[in-house]
Amino acid sequence: xxxxxxxxxxxxxxxxxxxxxxxxxxxxxxxxxxxxxxxxxxxxxxxxxxxxxxxxxxxxxxxxxxxxxxxxxxxxxxxxxxxxxxxxxxxxxxxxxxxxxxxxxxxxxxxxxxxxxxxxxxxxxxxxxxxxxxxxxxxxxxxxxxxxxxxxxxxxxxxxxxxxxxxxxxxxxxxxxxxxxxxxxxxxxxxxxxxxxxxxxxxxxxxxxxxxxxxxxxxxxxxxxxxxxxxxxxxxxxxxxxxxxxxxxxxxxxxxxxxxxxxxxxxxxxxxxxxxxxxxxxxxxxxxxxxxxxxxxxxxxxxxxxxxxxxxxxxxxxxxxxxxxxxxxxxxxxxxxxxxxxxxxxxxxxxxxxxx
Amino acid sequence: xxxxxxxxxxxxxxxxxxxxxxxxxxxxxxxxxxxxxxxxxxxxxxxxxxxxxxxxxxxxxxxxxxxxxxxxxxxxxxxxxxxxxxxxxxxxxxxxxxxxxxxxxxxxxxxxxxxxxxxxxxxxxxxxxxxxxxxxxxxxxxxxxxxxxxxxxxxxxxxxxxxxxxxxxxxxxxxxxxxxxxxxxxxxxxxxxxxxxxxxxxxxxxxxxxxxxxxxxxxxxxxxxxxxxxxxxxxxxxxxxxxxxxxxxxxxxxxxxxxxxxxxxxxxxxxxxxxxxxxxxxxxxxxxxxxxxxxxxxxxxxxxxxxxxxxxx
Ligand SMILES: [Zn+2]
Numbered sequence: 001x002x003x004x005x006x007x008x009x010x011x012x013x014x015x016x017x018x019x020x021x022x023x024x025x026x027x028x029x030x031x032x033x034x035x036x037x038x039x040x041x042x043x044x045x046x047x048x049x050x051x052x053x054x055x056x057x058x059x060x061x062x063x064x065x066x067x068x069x070x071x072x073x074x075x076x077x078x079x080x081x082x083x084x085x086x087x088x089x090x091x092x093x094x095x096x097x098x099x100x101x102x103x104x105x106x107x108x109x110x111x112x113x114x115x116x117x118x119x120x121x122x123x124x125x126x127x128x129x130x131x132x133x134x135x136x137x138x139x140x141x142x143x144x145x146x147x148x149x150x151x152x153x154x155x156x157x158x159x160x161x162x163x164x165x166x167x168x169x170x171x172x173x174x175x176x177x178x179x180x181x182x183x184x185x186x187x188x189x190x191x192x193x194x195x196x197x198x199x200x201x202x203x204x205x206x207x208x209x210x211x212x213x214x215x216x217x218x219x220x221x222x223x224x225x226x227x228x229x230x231x232x233x234x235x236x237x238x239x240x241x242x243x244x245x246x247x248x249x250x251x252x253x254x255x256x257x258x259x260x261x262x263x264x265x266x267x268x269x270x271x272x273x274x275x276x277x278x279x280x281x282x283x284x285x286x287x288x289x290x291x292x293x294x295x296x297x298x299x300x301x302x303x304x305x306x307x308x309x310x311x312x313x314x315x316x317x318x319x320x321x322x323x324x325x326x327x328x329x330x331x332x333x334x335x336x337x338x339x340x341x342x343x344x345x346x347x348x349x350x351x352x353x354x355x356x
Numbered sequence: 357x358x359x360x361x362x363x364x365x366x367x368x369x370x371x372x373x374x375x376x377x378x379x380x381x382x383x384x385x386x387x388x389x390x391x392x393x394x395x396x397x398x399x400x401x402x403x404x405x406x407x408x409x410x411x412x413x414x415x416x417x418x419x420x421x422x423x424x425x426x427x428x429x430x431x432x433x434x435x436x437x438x439x440x441x442x443x444x445x446x447x448x449x450x451x452x453x454x455x456x457x458x459x460x461x462x463x464x465x466x467x468x469x470x471x472x473x474x475x476x477x478x479x480x481x482x483x484x485x486x487x488x489x490x491x492x493x494x495x496x497x498x499x500x501x502x503x504x505x506x507x508x509x510x511x512x513x514x515x516x517x518x519x520x521x522x523x524x525x526x527x528x529x530x531x532x533x534x535x536x537x538x539x540x541x542x543x544x545x546x547x548x549x550x551x552x553x554x555x556x557x558x559x560x561x562x563x564x565x566x567x568x569x570x571x572x573x574x575x576x577x578x579x580x581x582x583x584x585x586x587x588x589x590x591x592x593x594x595x596x597x598x599x600x601x602x603x604x605x606x607x608x609x610x611x612x613x614x615x616x617x618x619x620x621x622x623x624x625x626x627x628x629x630x631x632x633x634x635x636x637x638x639x640x641x642x643x644x645x646x647x648x649x650x651x652x653x654x655x656x657x658x659x660x661x662x663x664x665x666x667x668x669x
Contacts, residue, residue: 027530027532028532028534030534030535030565030566031534032534032565032567033535033536033574036566036567039572050572063527066365066527066531073565076566076569077567077572079568079570079572080569080572121530122529122530123527123528123529123530124527126438127439127528128527135371135373136375136379136383136491136521137404137461137462137491138462138491139523139525140440140492140523141440141441141463141464141491141492142439142440142441143441143449143462144438147434147449148449150432150449151430151431151432151451151462154432155429155430158475195435197433197434197435197449198433198434198435200432242410244402244406244459246403246451246459246461247402247410247459
C-alpha cells in the first residue's frame with residue numbers, strides 16, 4: 001500500500017457490526033422493514049446518528065428482489081434527507097465495504113455505514129443465480145448454483161484433496177459451531193442428507209434464507225473515540241478469475257491466494273478466519289488457498305453453511321471477524337467473501353486489534 | 357397483524373445480444389455441426405472460444421476446428437432436472453474438453469445413471485435436430501468409446517453468419533409487499549386510504565412503506581387520510597399508452613390527500629383537461645370491484661390556498 005516517500009495511508013477500522021436473525025422467510029417484512037433494525041443497532045453501538053455518517057454504501061441484487069432499482073427503497077431505512085453521500089454495488093456487501101474503505105482512504109469521510117441484505121425467499125435462488133452466468137454459452141443451459149458447486153466438489157475429489165466423509169465433517173463442524181450463534185439459521189446436528197446434485201448432499205449446501213447485515217467503518221482517531229477495540233483493516237484486496245468455468249482449475253482458488261497475498265495475510269499468522277464458503281468443498285479449497293493450518297479457528301460463527309443470506313453473507317464474514325476482535329477473542333483475523341459461481345471472485349481482508 | 361399479502365410475480369425478459377466475430381463463428385458453427393475454438397498467443401486452443409486471451413487480455417480471433425468428441429474433466433449427477441435445463445431426464449452436468457482443445461465446455465451428458473459417469477470418460481456430441489445457432493444446438497453429450505473424431509479443418513467462415521442471439525429468461529417469484537404496504541392495500545379494498553405517521557417528524561406517508569425516508573425510523577401509527585385532496589402539480593398526457601383505454605389528452609396529477617404529507621399520483625377526470633389547475637380540490641371515483649380509485653374528479657369546493665400545499669410540491 002505505502003511506498004517510500006508517500007504519506008502513510010489512513011488507518012481504517014471496522015468499529016461496529018450488526019446482523020439480523022437469518023431465517024428461511026421474512027415474508028412479513030419488506031426489505032427496508034427487515035433492514036432497519038440492523039441499521040439502528042449498528043448506529044446505537046457507536047452512538048452515531050445517520051446524519052453523522054460520512055459515506056454510505058450498500059450491496060444487494062435486483063434479481064433476488066425481482067425488481068429494478070430495488071436498493072432505492074431500502075434507502076428509506078437510512079434517512080436520506082437531507083441528502084447524503086451514498087453508493088451501491090450490485091454485489092455482496094463485502095464489496096460495498098471495499099468501496100467505503102477506499103472512500104475513507106481518500107480522506108473524503110471519517111466514517112462510513114456499509115449494509116447489505118438479501119431476501120431469497122420470494123424466488124428460487126438456485127435459478128436466480130443462473131442469471132449471473134455467461135449469457136451466450138452457459139446461462140441458456142440453466143445450470144443452477146448447486147450444480148456448479150457440485151462440479152467443483154467433484155474436481156476437488158478427483159484431485160485427491162477431499163472425499164465425501166470429509167465434506168460431511170466440514171458441514172457438521174460448521175453447524176455445531178453455529179449453536180453458539182444466535183443469528184444462525186441452521187445449527188446443531190444435521191444428517192449429511194440425500195444428494196442434491198451429486199456429490200453434494202443437503203448437508204454440503206447452505207440454507208436458503210433472508211437476512212441483512214451492517215457495519216460501520218471509521219478512520220484513525222475517530223475509530224478509537226467510537227470503539228474500545230477497533231478492528232483495524234490491515235489489508236484488503238479482491239481478485240477475479242476468468243468467467244469461463246472450463247478455463248479455470250476449479251479445485252484451486254488462485255484469486256483468493258492472490259487477494260490474500262496483496263492484503264498481507266501471509267505476512268504473519270492469523271488466529272481465526274471467517275471464510276465465505278457456502279458449500280463444504282469450497283471451505284476445503286479456501287483453506288488450501290489461504291494456507292490455513294489446523295491451529296486456525298475457521299468459521300466459529302458457523303459460516304455460510306449455517307446462514308447464507310445472499311448478498312450479505314460475505315459482509316457478515318467481515319463483521320463476525322471484526323466482532324471477535326472487538327470482544328478481544330482474536331488478535332489478528334482473516335475475513336473472506338466470495339461472489340459468482342465456483343468462487344469466481346474473492347475478497348480477503350486482514351483485521352487486527354491494537355496490541356494488548 | 358393481518359396476514360401479509362402475496363402474489364405471483366413473473367419476470368420475463370428476452371435479452372437481444374449482439375455477437376462479436378468469435379462468438380458469431382462459434383454459434384454459427386454449432387448450427388452447421390462444426391465445433392470451433394480459438395487459439396491464444398501461447399498456442400492453446402480455447403473451446404468455447406472467447407474474444408480476449410484470459411491470461412494476456414490480447415484480442416484473439418484465430419479460429420480452429422476441433423473434433424466433436426472429447427473427455428469429461430469433471431461431472432455432477434443431476435437426478436432432478438430443473439426448468440430450462442438441457443434434458444428432462446436425470447443427467448450429468450459435465451465439463452468436456454474436446455479433442456484438440458485445452459479448455460472445457462459446460463453441458464449435459466445423457467447417461468443411464470451416476471455409475472456410468474466418471475472423470476476421464478470419453479463422450480461425443482449429440483446434435484439437436486433443429487439448430488438455430490445457440491449453445492443448445494448441442495442437445496447433450498453421450499458416452500462414446502470409438503476413435504477420436506477428426507476435425508474437418510473448417511476456417512470458421514460461414515455464408516450466413518449469425519450476428520446476434522435472443523437470450524430469453526424467466527424467473528418466478530412470490531411477491532410479498534411486507535407489513536406496511538399490505539395494510540395499505542387491504543384498506544384500499546374497503547375504499548379507504550391509510551398512511552403511516554413517523555414517530556419522529558410526525559409526517560404522514562402514503563402509501564406507507566414502513567419507514568420514514570427522512571428520519572430512517574420505522575413508521576407504525578396508522579392514519580386514515582383523504583378521501584378528498586388537492587392537486588399540487590400536474591401534466592397533460594398527449595400520447596396514448598399501449599393497452600390503455602383512456603382518450604388523450606388527459607391529466608395526470610400529484611394529489612395531496614387531506615391529512616397526508618406526501619402526494620399520490622393519479623388521473624384527473626370529470627373536468628376538461630385544460631381546466632385542471634394547482635389547488636383544485638378532488639375526490640376519488642371508484643368503479644365497481646376496482647382495487648384502487650379509477651380517477652379523481654373535482655369536488656366543487658373552492659380551490660385550496662397555495663400556502664396549504666406548498667410544502668407538498
Ligand atoms: Zn420522520
